[in-house]
Amino acid sequence: MWFYSEKVKELFKNPKNVGEIENPDAVGEVGNIICGDALRLTLRIDKKTDKILDAKFQTFGCASAIASSSALTEMIKGLTIDEAAKITNKDIAEYLGGLPEEKMHCSVMGMEALEAAIANYRGAPIKKETVGEEKIVCKCFSVTDKKIIRAIKENNLKTVEEVTNYTKAGGGCGKCKPEIEKLLKEFWEKEATKGAYPKEAPPKKKLTNLQRISLIQETLEREIRPQLKKDGGDIELVDVEVNKVYVRLLGSCLGCPATGLTLKSFVESKLKEFVDEDIIVEEVKE
Amino acid sequence: MKKVVYVDNNATTKVADEVFEAMKPFLTEEYGNPSSMHTFGGKIAKYIEEAREKVAELLGAEDPKEIIFTSCGTESDNTAIMSTLRAYPEKRHIITTKVEHSAVLNVCKYLESIGYRVTYLGVDSQGLLDLNELKSAIDKDTALITVMYANNETGVIFPIEEIAEIARQRGIVFHTDAVQAVGKIPIKLTSLPVDLLSLSGHKLHAPKGVGALYIRKGTRFSPFMIGGHQEQGRRGGTENVAGIVGLGVACQLAKKFIEEENTRVRSLRDKLEKAILEKIPNTRINGHPQLRLPNTTNIGFEFIEGEAILLMLDEFGIAASSGSACTSGSLTPSHVLRAMGVPFTFVQGSIRFSLSRYNTEEDIDYIIDKLPPIISRLREISPYGKTGQR
Numbered sequence: 001m002w003f004y005s006e007k008v009k010e011l012f013k014n015p016k017n018v019g020e021i022e023n024p025d026a027v028g029e030v031g032n033i034i035c036g037d038a039l040r041l042t043l044r045i046d047k048k049t050d051k052i053l054d055a056k057f058q059t060f061g062c063a064s065a066i067a068s069s070s071a072l073t074e075m076i077k078g079l080t081i082d083e084a085a086k087i088t089n090k091d092i093a094e095y096l097g098g099l100p101e102e103k104m105h106c107s108v109m110g111m112e113a114l115e116a117a118i119a120n121y122r123g124a125p126i127k128k129e130t131v132g133e134e135k136i137v138c139k140c141f142s143v144t145d146k147k148i149i150r151a152i153k154e155n156n157l158k159t160v161e162e163v164t165n166y167t168k169a170g171g172g173c174g175k176c177k178p179e180i181e182k183l184l185k186e187f188w189e190k191e192a193t194k195g196a197y198p199k200e201a202p203p204k205k206k207l208t209n210l211q212r213i214s215l216i217q218e219t220l221e222r223e224i225r226p227q228l229k230k231d232g233g234d235i236e237l238v239d240v241e242v243n244k245v246y247v248r249l250l251g252s253c254l255g256c257p258a259t260g261l262t263l264k265s266f267v268e269s270k271l272k273e274f275v276d277e278d279i280i281v282e283e284v285k286e
Numbered sequence: 287m288k289k290v291v292y293v294d295n296n297a298t299t300k301v302a303d304e305v306f307e308a309m310k311p312f313l314t315e316e317y318g319n320p321s322s323m324h325t326f327g328g329k330i331a332k333y334i335e336e337a338r339e340k341v342a343e344l345l346g347a348e349d350p351k352e353i354i355f356t357s358c359g360t361e362s363d364n365t366a367i368m369s370t371l372r373a374y375p376e377k378r379h380i381i382t383t384k385v386e387h388s389a390v391l392n393v394c395k396y397l398e399s400i401g402y403r404v405t406y407l408g409v410d411s412q413g414l415l416d417l418n419e420l421k422s423a424i425d426k427d428t429a430l431i432t433v434m435y436a437n438n439e440t441g442v443i444f445p446i447e448e449i450a451e452i453a454r455q456r457g458i459v460f461h462t463d464a465v466q467a468v469g470k471i472p473i474k475l476t477s478l479p480v481d482l483l484s485l486s487g488h489k490l491h492a493p494k495g496v497g498a499l500y501i502r503k504g505t506r507f508s509p510f511m512i513g514g515h516q517e518q519g520r521r522g523g524t525e526n527v528a529g530i531v532g533l534g535v536a537c538q539l540a541k542k543f544i545e546e547e548n549t550r551v552r553s554l555r556d557k558l559e560k561a562i563l564e565k566i567p568n569t570r571i572n573g574h575p576q577l578r579l580p581n582t583t584n585i586g587f588e589f590i591e592g593e594a595i596l597l598m599l600d601e602f603g604i605a606a607s608s609g610s611a612c613t614s615g616s617l618t619p620s621h622v623l624r625a626m627g628v629p630f631t632f633v634q635g636s637i638r639f640s641l642s643r644y645n646t647e648e649d650i651d652y653i654i655d656k657l658p659p660i661i662s663r664l665r666e667i668s669p670y671g672k673t674g675q676r
Contacts, residue, residue, distance in 0.1 A: 002593075012597065018667050033670060034630045036591065036610070036617065040669040058669035060634075062593035062610070066667060141617070164617065171617025 004063060005097035007071075012063040017073035019056045028117030030109055035141045035168065037061030037106065039069050041113040043076075045121060050081040057113075064096075064103040071095045072110040085118055087111065088154060089166075104166045108151065137179050140172025145183060152187050160184065212275065213240050219274040220247075224267055228253060235267065243278040245271060248285075259283070289603040291649045295489075296438050296466055296582060296640035297607055301532070302491040308535040309493070312528035320525055321516065330527055337534025341498050344537040345483065346474030354499050354517040355530050359465040359486030360389035362499040363432075365510035365521070366461040366482040367393050370430045371402075373506035374459075377429035383407045383415060383444075384625040386434050389484075390463050391621075394432075403427070412574040413442035413626050420449065424456055431460045435467035435483075439609055439622040439638055440573030441582025443471065450479045459505065465489055465497075469540035470547055470579050481505045487529060491642070492536035496529030543643050551641050552580035554650050558639060559583045561654040566661050572628050572636055581641040584609070584623075586632030587661055589670040595637055598660040604653055609636045631670070 004012070024042035031038035037060060044054035055073040059066050071092055076084045089107040093099045099107055116124075134144040151157060151166045160180045164170045170177045207215065220237055228235055233253035238246040247267065253259060268281040292300070318327030320334055335350070342350040356362045367380070367390070382394050384406045394404045405423040407415055415433070424431075431453045436443045446462055453460035461482035467473065469490035475483065482505065487496035501507050501520070513522020563569055568588035587595065592610030599606055609620030610633075618624070619633045628636065639653070665671030 012594070013601065015667060029669075033589070033634070036619065036634050038669055058667060058671075060589065060668040060670055061591050063597050065591075066594060168617050 002064070002100050002103065004067075004100070007095070007097040008064055008067040008099065011067035011070040011096070015066055015070040017054075017056045017070060017077075018058070020058060021054060021056050026117040026121035028113040028115070028120060030112045030116055031060075032142075033060055037065045037109060039065070039109050039113045041069070041072070041117050043117050043121070045081065052076050052079055052081065052084060061106065061109075062103075064099055064106040065109065067096055068092055068099070068106040068110040069113075072114060076114065081118055081121060084114060087114060090155065101162075101165045104155070105168050108166055137183070138167075138169035138172065138176045140176075141168040143167050143169035148180060148183050149187055152184060158184070158188070207276070209240075215275045216240060216245060216271060216279075219271055223270045223274065227266070228262070233262075238284045243276060243280060245279055245281050246284045247281060249283060291602075291604045291645075291652055293639040293641055293645065293649070293653065294605045294607050295642040296441075296638065298488045298494065299491045299642055300644055301488075301493050302536060302539055304539060305492055305532045305535045309528040309532040312531055316527075320527065321514070333531050334525055334527065337530045337537075340534040340537045341485075344468065344473075344541045345485075345500055346472075346476050346478075347500055348476050349503060351518070352475075352500055352503060354501065354520045355525060355533070356497040356499055356511075356521060357495055357523075357526065358497045359387075359463070359484050359489070360497075361510070362484030362486070362497045363387075363389040363461075363463050364393055365499055366484060367397075367430065367432060368510050369507050370459045370461065370482070371397070372508045374429040377427050379403045379405070379425060379427040379429060381405045381407065381420065381423050381428060381431045381433075383409065383433055385409055385413065385437055385439075385622045386432070387438055387463055387465065389465075390432055390434070407433075409442075409625050411627050412577075413437060413440050413572070413622070414574055414577065415444055415449075417445065417448060417452065421452060424452075424458065428456075428458050431458055433460075433462055435462045435464035435473075436471070436579050437573070437622060438466045439620055440584045440626070441466070441579035441640070442573045443467070443577050443579065446480065447478055453481075454479045466579060466582075469537070469544065470581055472544055475500065475502070487533040487536060490536050490540050492533040493529055496526050496533045498533065546643055548580045551643055551645065554645055554647065555581055555583055555639075555641050557647075558641075558650045558653060559585065561650075562657060565654070565658045570632055572623055572626065572632075582638065583640075584636055584638045586623075586628060587635040587637065588629075588631045589668050590635045590661065590664040591668075592635050592637055594664050595635065595660060598664070599653075599656070602652075602656045604656060607638050607640075609638065610634045 021042040021044050025045040026043040028041040040058045042056050043052055046053055055076050057069040057073050059069040075087060075095055089111040092107040092110045134146045136142055137145050137148055148163055148167055148169055151163060155166055157163050157166060160170055160177050163180050170180050217237060225235060232251050234250040236248045236250060238248050249259060263281050263283055271279045316330060318330045320327060320331040322328055338350040338353050341353045380394060380402060382390060398404050407419055409415055433444055433449050435446050450460050459481045462480050463484045465484060465486045468485040481502045483500040485498050488494040507520060509520050511522045516522060516525060562585055570586045572584040572586050592608030596606060596608050609623050623633045623636055
C-alpha cells in the first residue's frame with residue numbers, strides 16, 4: 001500500500017475542478033491509456049491580461065495522478081500564463097505534501113499538461129508532437145530522451161531507478177535501461193566538465209598529498225607532455241614536496257636555451273591552473 | 287472498528303478460530319522442541335505427525351510421509367524446483383507458464399540467468415493453456431515441468447491431470463504450485479500423477495509462516511534448506527510447531543467446508559459478478575467463465591484505473607485487489623492479464639474479488655451497493671469516461 005499524504009488523500013477523495021471547460025482557450029493533453037495515466041487540462045484565459053481565470057481537468061490514473069491534477073488546477077488559477085509557466089513538478093509535489101518516490105511521475109504529468117496547454121495557448125497544436133530531434137528511448141511508455149534528460153536535470157536524478165520513478169522510462173520491459181544509464185552518464189559527465197572549467201572558480205577543496213600528487217601526474221600527462229613531445233622534448237616527475245614539484249627535462253629540452261621559460265611559463269602555469277596556485281616547479285639536473 | 291468487508295482471500299485469509307485455539311498451547315506452555323530427548327519436548331512430535339496426516343488427507347495423498355512442512359508457499363516452490371534440478375544435473379531445461387506466481391516465475395528467471403533454458407507457455411484470452419504447445423516444448427533436456435494449479439489473479443484452473451499425465455509418460459518431474467487451489471477445489475493425489483505440489487497455510491485460514499510441499503514417493507529429492515535432521519532430513523530447521531498444528535487443523539476444516547466452498551461461496555461469487563456486469567456498463571470478466579476457482583472473480587472496468595477504485599472501495603471498508611500497474615509497485619499492469627491479452631482499455635482497471643467461507647450475503651449486497659457509484663465517479667474524472675474515445 002502507498003503512504004499518501006493527507007493532502008493527496010483529500011484531493012483524491014474530493015478532487016477540485018474536475019471536468020472540461022467548454023470552448024477552452026487552451027488545452028493540454030498528455031499520456032495515454034496504455035501508459036496507465038493520462039491528463040486532459042482545459043483553461044479559460046483572459047486574453048487581455050493573460051490571466052488564467054479557470055482550469056479544469058480530466059484524469060485517467062491512480063490516486064496520486066488525480067490529486068496531482070487537482071493540485072495543478074488549484075495552483076494555476078489566478079496566475080498569468082508567464083507565472084504559471086514557472087511551475088515545476090517539484091512545486092506540485094510540494095503542494096501535495098510530498099509524493100511517494102515511485103509516484104513522482106504523476107507530478108511530472110501535471111507539469112507537462114500545463115506546458116502543453118500554455119504552448120497550445122501560444123499557438124501550438126493540442127497534442128504535443130514529438131520534435132524531429134527527439135528520440136523515443138522507452139518504447140513501453142513512449143518516453144523521449146529529451147524528457148529523460150530534463151527530468152535528470154530538474155530533479156537531480158542519479159540512478160536509472162530514479163529516472164523510472166519520475167518519467168516511467170524503463171518501468172516496462174526494461175530493455176531501455178542501458179540507454180537510460182548512458183543518458184545519465186553523459187549528462188553527469190557533461191555537468192562534471194562544466195564544474196572543472198567554471199566561470200567563477202569555486203573555492204578549491206584542500207587536497208590530500210595523494211590527491212595532489214595524482215593530480216600533478218594527470219596534468220603532466222594530459223596537458224604538458226604532449227606539448228613538449230611535439231618539440232621532441234619530454235618531462236619526468238621526480239618528486240613532490242608540499243608545493244614544490246621537482247621535474248627532470250628530457251630529450252631536446254636538455255640544453256635548450258628556453259628551458260627556464262618552458263618550466264615557468266608553461267609547466268608551472270599549467271600546474272597552477274589545474275592543481276594549485278602555490279605550486280613552484282624546480283628542475284632537477286642529474 | 288470500521289466495517290470491513292474482506293474479499294481479498296487470494297492474498298491472505300482470516301485465521302479460523304478453531305485453528306487459533308489449536309495453536310495456542312504451542313505458543314504458551316507447550317514450547318518444547320520436538321527433537322529433544324526429554325518427554326517435555328519429544329511429546330510435541332506427535333502433534334506434528336497428526337498435522338501431517340491431516341494435510342495428507344486433504345490432498346488425498348497415499349502416505350503422510352509424502353508431506354514436508356515449510357515456511358511458506360514460496361519456500362515450497364523454490365524447494366521443488368531447486369531440488370529437481372539438483373537431482374537431474376545433466377538436464378538444463380524447464381517448462382513453465384507466463385502466468386505463474388512470482389515464487390515460480392522469478393526462480394525461473396534466475397535460473398535462466400545462470401544458464402538454464404526456460405520455456406514460458408502462453409495462455410489464450412481466457413487464460414487457458416495449449417497442451418500441444420506444452421508437448422512440443424518437451425525435449426531430452428527437460429528436467430522439470432512446473433505449472434500452477436489455479437491462477438491467483440483470475441482463478442483460472444489449469445488441466446493439471448492432463449499435464450501430469452503428459453509429464454509422467456515422458457518421465458519428466460512435474461511440480462504444481464497449488465497454493466490457490468488447495469482447500470478451494472477437491473484434489474486427490476492418489477489418482478493425480480503429480481510429483482511435487484506446493485501449498486501455503488495462510489491461503490486456507492491457517493496463519494502466515496507455514497506451508498507444505500508434497501513429494502510423491504519415489505521422486506528424487508535433495509533438501510533446499512540444509513540443516514538438521516528435521517522432516518526426515520528433507521528440510522532443516524526447528525519446526526514451526528504452532529504453525530504446523532494450525533495448518534493441520536486448517537486442512538481438516540478445509541476438507542469439511544470444501545462442499546460449501548463450491549456451493550454457497552460459489553453462488554455468492556456468481557451473484558456479485560452478475561450484479562456488477564448488469565449494473566455497470568463496459569465491464570468484463572477476465573478469465574474462463576467456468577474453469578475457475580469458485581471464490582474468485584477478476585473484473586475489468588474500462589477507462590479507469592484500479593488503484594483509484596481500490597482506494598475508493600477502501601473508504602467503505604471493502605478490501606479487494608487489483609492488477610493495475612499502480613498497485614503492483616511496478617509500472618506495468620499484471621503479467622497475467624497481459625499474457626491473456628486483456629484489452630488495454632480494461633487492463634489497468636481490473637479488480638479481483640476473492641471470497642471465502644466467512645463472506646455473507648450481506649457482504650455481497652454491500653459491495654453491489656457501493657461499487658457502481660464509485661465506477662461512475664471515476665469515469666466522470668477520466669478523460670475517456672464519457673465517449674470511450676478521445
